[in-house]
Amino acid sequence: MIGNVLLAFLAVPLTARAAPTEGKGWHFVQNGTTGIVALESIIVSDTLALLFDRATNNPLQIDGHPAWGALWNLETNTASPLNVTTDAFCATGSFLSNGTMVSIGGHRPAIPEAEDGRNGLRIWEPCDDPNGEGCILFEDPETLHMAETRWYATSLRIFDGSIMIIGGVHQRTPFNNDDPVNNLEFFPPKDGGIPRPLDLLERTLPANLFPRSFALPDGKIFMAAANQTIIYDFEANTETRLPDIPNNVRITNPLDGTATLLPLHPPDYIPEILICGGTNTSDQLPVEELSSQTPASDQCSRMTLTPEGIERGWEIERMLEPRMMPEMILMPNGEIVIINGAQSGYAAFAGVKDPVGNSNADHPAFTPSIYTPDAPLGQRISNAGMPTTDIARVYHSTVTLTQKGNLLIAGSSPNPVVVNDTQYPSEFRVEYLNPPYMTVERPQLSNVPKQIAFNSQFSVDVSIPSRLTQGDLKVALMDLGFSSHAFHSSSRLVFMDAQLSEDGKTLSIKSPPNNRVYPPGPAYIFLTVGDVSSPGARVMVGNGATPPVEDQGVPI
Template sequence: MMRTSLALASLLCSIFLSTAARSEGLGWHFVQTGSTQLTAAQAMVVSPSLVVIFDRVLGDPLQINGHQAWGAVWNTDANNVTAIDLVTDTFCASGGFLSNGTMVSVGGNPVEVEDGQVDPAPDKDGLVGLRIWEPCGHPAGLNCTLFENPDTHSLAEKRWYPTSLRIFDGSLMIIGGIKENTTFFNDKERSASSFEFFPQKDGGVPRPSEFLDRSLPANLFPRSFALPDGKIFMVANNQTITYDIEEQTETILPDIPNGVRVTNPYDGTATLLPLSPPDYIPEVLVCGGTNTTDQLTNDDVYTLSSQDPASDQCSRIVLTPEGIKKGWEVDFMPEARVMPEMILMPNGKVLIINGGGTGYAAVKQVRDPVGQSNADHPVLTPVLYDYSAPLGSRFDREGLPTTDIARMYHSSVSLLPGGNIFIAGSNPGNGVHFNDKFPSEFRVEYLNPPYMTVARPSMSNVPEKVAYNDKFTVDIEIPEGLNTSIQVSLMDLGFSSHAFHSSSRLVFLEFTLSEDKKTLKMTAPPNNRVYPPGPAWLYITVDDVTSNGAQIMNVAVWLPGTMVHLLTFAALAFAAFASVTATPARRAMAVAEQRQVPVSFARAGKPDAETKLDLRIALRQKDMEALEKALYDVSTPDSSLYGQHLSLEEVTTYATPSEESVNTVTQWLQGNGVTDITLSGPFDDWISFRVSVSKADELLDTNFENFVHIESGERLVRTLQYSIPQDLLPHIDLVHPTTAFVRPLAKQPVMSVPIPGSANLTERALGAPDDCNGLVTPACLQSLYGIPATPATQSSNMIGVSGFVNQFAQNEDLRNFLGSLRPDMSPDTTFTVQSIDGGVNTQGPGLAGLEANLDVQYTLGLATDVPTVFITVGNQSSDGAGGFLDLIDTLNAESAPPQVLTTSYSFDEGDLGSALDNRICNAYMTLGARGVSLLFSSGDGGVSGGQPQSCTSFIPTFPGGCPFITSVGGTQGVDEIAADFSTGGFSGVFSRPSYQDDTVSAYLSALGSTDSGLFNASGRGFPDVAAQGVNIEIKSGSRTARVAGTSASSPIFASVIALINDRLVAAGKPVLGFLNPFLYANPQAFFDIASGSNPGCGTDGFPASSGWDPVTGLGTPNFAVLLTAAGL
């Protein structure tokens, strides 16, 4: 048996998806993006971002473990492909979901190799193949597994070209196929004219089918549907039946009119139209194919031509006694099609796409193949079918685009959770060929409906499981400009293979909309026959604008009999896996990190051996040195690449770990009995796992202990040293949390006593309000720094505000602040909220957060009308660094993060350890390369950082010392001097970057030997800049407060950058992005602060001086000069 190994192929392309106003939408449009490196002849959506695709063993370029891959996972977020190492040949197989969410691939073909090729799967016959894709939460598919053991688990009968269908008990019904290769047609000797089930019924004995015998020779991939009464409707050739699974009887229904035949090799397509409450009356639509006679044998194939016209007929039948008696209703498509496919859209319309205008399915059998294709005249423009419109007016192709890629035989298509259409494949030939009119096609396209580029409805709080006939509530947001014409659809997206989407299904749900239009109360399908038990996607459509789909992992529950079978199979599968997993030999270990007990913590005994630890391994990223060079290329003003920020896809090529690292570390964990493994992070660069303390001690050759924070009493489970195998050192940066000691609670801004005003106002402060010297308001800052009050105009330019530890930004306090201190602005100006790790932004007069209020009031109050998002990160009660990690990982995964981010929290550099400092700093580098300006308050402890004044050396803060962020110190007074709490100094982890080498060297030369030995003179100097940080007026809890701290300085400076970005975007220029090379190249753009110091550790600290200094950096901003320096 085998479990898959997954290999990432670095084929990344960008896709444009915007959320512009509805009137600015792009309409229907194709986007070409990336390569599958194999023919996607079969496709099935298995998660919000993953599509499993299968081909055949015949020379595709995608490789894994030294041989061709014929299965893969396509990631719709990253637009890349990940190979699957299969055992048997999946050529012309089928598949579907079981009730528990497991995807099963069934059938296939013996491996066929051409002369001179090596068989990668000898003696592994795909005809009885049974492949199990287990549900997996990882967005890139790594650690998702595909179980396959042909020796113990297989079909009862050989099946090539079968159909599979999920039925009312949650199992798969497997229908028809052929037992061995054929020239073109099926025949009596070869036909698998039977049904079987997985998990097995009837003791594993297939049920014979007279219908499948009658419908020869063109009956492969019979079009089959589970009806809401539990029976199965089937179309093969031009014949139809219903099959009663429980009674095992076939009922013959009317033939498709006019001799039109629709199953392979005469491929048309079919779909079950949407089922609507209360009656859920089933209707089936069958389109395309051919009316060529079926009175032929394989000896007659030479009489067929690639130029024989396909059929343009669509036939529709209502599957009630009255509808069956009435028979088929005939309509006609705008053009004929063979091998088309139909996709149910969430609004109930049917998209008909792909195929040719003449010929047949299969490869190189007709008398005049086009290259190797039996078909010709590709139909390149899709068409929509409106099942609710009157006969004669149901087809519409207005606004639908035309592709330049022919999708002929062996192509696939699927609706995606995002609401757009995945299109891939096409290979009407044997092997890989590129010189024919219809070559092997590896390019991926998305067909984007008009709603992909407008503001869309959204859902939240969607349940993972829903019981039949249950009522459940979903929160919704409906964009302005849409009314409340709503449809709610529950969908199975189906398995695409050979012009048919097996198990595809749409059930409209009954619902009521709340009076405030914020919630929908829905009623689940009434029973397991209307919607067979299993996974589903929920969509909301408002005025034909459709939301993203929300995944429901299970509708209803397994029936008892089925559940027993599934559990039995799973037990056998995992037992087989365990039997081939040897106990690993002990490897040579190397110490990864070690430290002493931090001064603010004390040992508190050994935790219980079974206490669970959530650990994560930082995998070594592929080429961060090259990414750093790219960052400086796009961020240094005199570079030819200045401003050409990298895309998410481009940084992914640098930041993704190698396949070897992923596999090697995963195998080490699995070999040591660790099974709860998840690959995570924006670049699949973290492996998360849960183990007991005893297992962690064994795995890392360490001793986890309880530690207590002396002041707060908070407890952590940590270790002072851990090791990893020596051979894993090139693959692992660190394991976290191990030696990082971070108190989970962050500092809040200091409530300040007013500072006496300066005796004189400087020239630049003339015209400022009289009380600016003792009380700082937006008007003071506008006057001091020349910040304009004119509104921003670019909605795409955003500023983000980080929020941690249950700091809630209050809307009412913001309204009071603006009304009092920015009366020229609308009092309704507000911010959006983004939640990470379950973060909330609870409202209430007793819940005001000083830090959160300060940050949002001085971003919205200074960066006038710049869209602001408050990013609230859930409380990291056991890992104070976890929020920092998850925040930056989330932003790195976003296609359009805010262009400016301000954060008013920091750690002492030694809290995290150098490995974690470097890892987080590299994540900031990655975001900076994409054009994001990251600003952090430098800290409020002077040179003591967060340590007591008894410290014996200066304490730099993190991330202040990271060279890829902009650290902001504090000043005070109108005639500005350094705020004495402004932390600054020199990193003990990061070396001095070249952009500050000259100015820092000049400062150190002037400093001489003062405090020599108390700091790392070769380290990165910080802060970089400064802004006001004392006597800052805010509104909090319906009262006026004055606060102090660099917590105020960072949002003030960030607002300046956001306003400059607004003007740059308006002028068609790129935003500033990573700031520091630009800032240090333009020292004239700052008001130099030359007075004050930042005492600590029993010293006077560093003195402020002319030019850069480690208290106020380059100084405070001069908006007009910065704007000029930016080229405006």
Template sequence: MNWSLLSLLPLFTSVVFAAPSASEAAKWQFNLKNSTSGIVALESIVVSPTLVVFFDRASNDPLQINNHSAWGALWNLETDTVAPLDVLTNSFCASGALLSNGTMASVGGDPRGFVGNPAIQPGNQAIRIFEPCASPTGEGCTLFEDPATLHLLADRWYPSSIRIFDGSLLIVGGTHVNNNFYNVNPENSFEFFPPKESTVRPSAFLERSLPANLFPRIFALPDGKVFMVANNQSIIYDIETNTETILPDIPNNVRVTNPIDGSAILLPLSPPDFIPEVEHMLEGRTMPELVHVPNGQVLITNGGRSGFAAISQVPDPVGNSNADHPVFTPSLYTPDLPLGHRISNAGMPSTDIPRLYHSTVTLTPQGNFLIAGNNPNNDVNLTVPFSSELRVETLDPPFMQLNRPTILSMPKNIKFNSKVTVPIDVPFELTRPGAKLQVALMDLGFSSHAFHSSARLVFMDATISANKKSLTFVTPPNGRIFPPGPATIFLTIDNVTSPGAWVMMGSGNPPPTLE
């Protein structure tokens, strides 16, 4: 198996039109939630089948905890309600991921601390820990921080991070200070959490990619190496030998990282070879986000048609926003369609909520997309154009309105390179011979600043039993194809996707650490 990179009218005395079938009538829909996020959700990560963690900075958000404004929150996907998390450090523009044991680690942040109630500690070396939460509602679940003993080796604001083949976190780049536009005081190095060494690894790639290398776009490849893009530079980094292979510059002088803020995504991994080609979007976008759809498509959403990331740093900001002309209609990218026909917004709804700087989106275990945030302002500001946004939406695919397949149960832990059989329920209308079957193993990623770090979709070879009662699939051969840790498995039949099953790929043990 080669796992490699990368969808006559009868005439009578009068004309009679048949009513559309349920599948034909089903459409993509935006769904505005009754509850707000309580804080500006500028970072989001799914941490359990029912919970999403949001982070903001300390900016007088309305959600309260311990008699002060919160800047961390838990969103309940079942009830569409929010609960505050008590955060000690300044989590503004941090990164994060889930580790091999299910722990969420949020790393880095704003170097500025503030006195007051509460005293806000600097976040540039912060490590924030959210342990696997047994409560579906999040009751009793808290964030752990101890800045004196648990911290990064270097100051990192605007870093990127991904889970790698041993289940640990690779942390890349960042800055030391508040920059006006470009990265003028960079941290051009890599480190790991848990740490593998007592010092950071200097990076020539990050040096070359100055001055625009904040939030570099990084991806764990199927051989365990890491593809990185910053500014117009790209490399493949070998973690095990600590070597960089320089790749050609991005053509046409295109630059992708903050503050220019193009997005990037790793296309689905599957046994057949995939040959990448260049496609053009329907409109220009700055600060878009790309999110996997369980059927192998990619959702393109959020962003604006003009401008830059960041706040009040161009000669003619709109309010405080460096960007303008928000794109209100999402598109879908379908990798296996003919070139020139892969991106479409046909049948896609439009929202009226701008999602520019400091907005997020994530696929949920329910199979829809949770969209929140937008705040190109220096604090909570509700009076300017592109004001601080607390409204939360989901973008619901058509299958949410249909009878869906269901994975009835799933082992808590699943081994690599194994054949797994689980019970399923398949609606009658999806039992036709030759129905298209897809089983997606997914990391739902960490959304921040137009990049979905660690996001991953691996298609597994699968069959359904003749009686349609069981599903058998073959897991990836090792943790280089899918880094060990939490995953969501979706069953899709003829583009109708099941609710996701939350599993632990691998042993569920903590990642290795420096002895």
């Protein structure tokens, strides 16, 4: 059955995309091994990515026992073990407004060297050493922890610079959320540390883990769980129902699709949500009746979050293949890479009636696609010119944009411990997906301010290759997000108005109007000229204060 379905997808004509005139084109590069299964990743500096795994029998060692955290050096392509106290298995994370990264939640460990991570908070302070020397992950489980134990929760930086922590499960369950945490809390705590109930989570049991959530430019929060969507006003503590995702497609764990907030453009910063993949399998079926061979959904659903857009509802388009557990990565030019995942089955492991080894999913999606938001409906998704990998990235895979402008891809392990002799083993190999601009002369930014205020004009020096058309430029302000379980928490792209000087050497840029359009905290600025993007320049957006911070800038 799956073979016929996939052949039908292969017969779909591919949307044409302009081939690069120079350089190598899109290409994968395999380089190095992590020593842990990188099931969570976040870029913490120009040269370092922070990776987390479960506490298990990993080959990377620290202090005489397996490591479950690592610093990945983007320059040397090597992993250094990180001393982690609590088990970060299936955790989440985000930056605060002062630049501190917080890893959130986890699980009960399988090895004695780790402590219970279910209400864990792990603190990574900004660290300037390019190799991570002297950088530490601070934990104090006795005094620094959440109000609730949470596994498979979502985190999101909001407009006051704090982190909203949404949902999860208290204990390990075989497949569905059978011990739910149907509430949200904040870090630093609000409401006296008492979690707030969330009706959305109650309604969407049992498949509502890692709810897909985004901070909107008015400060409210879009959330999707199972096949339902809402706008949550956390200042008023109210939920507004939105249209359900069409065709009963469900997109939260263990029925994972993915979602992104499309790039925000001045002057109006109108928000649009894109949701792709998942499954239309009923979430009421017992896992023992599910099959690893059931095709995933190829559906993408897009909605504009204005009164008129909500009234129109979801606009449907189709990916080139079905995908369970895909990720979508915002690129500096505003396009989106759809990558990773499987074409059949489900998330989690060793639960369905016919697992492949331990995997509940099968038929990996080896070829990425590009989604172009401003193309006409039916012409937005293409894999023309895209390379194909031979490494399956299924359950527990991660991918993130880096400061260089390429994609760091790691992880994959639908196994309870490290397993090598199976079709979908514990994967330690690292790949990069390089866009065409990685092999040509690129624009460069210099003398970039370390900190930018909201609603302000600032200047940077630029060097633009003479072959590029200087009039065709975009300046993107980006949060690269935290990758975990087919979702990129806090990922964001805000385009900024910019004017190039007559001599082509200085760029005058207008920052976002306020802290709701871009929640205050770290960001990267990228310049794209034509189809060629610069490396990113790291900045702090806002006053850099510890949350909660006051509103900054001006209303839109």
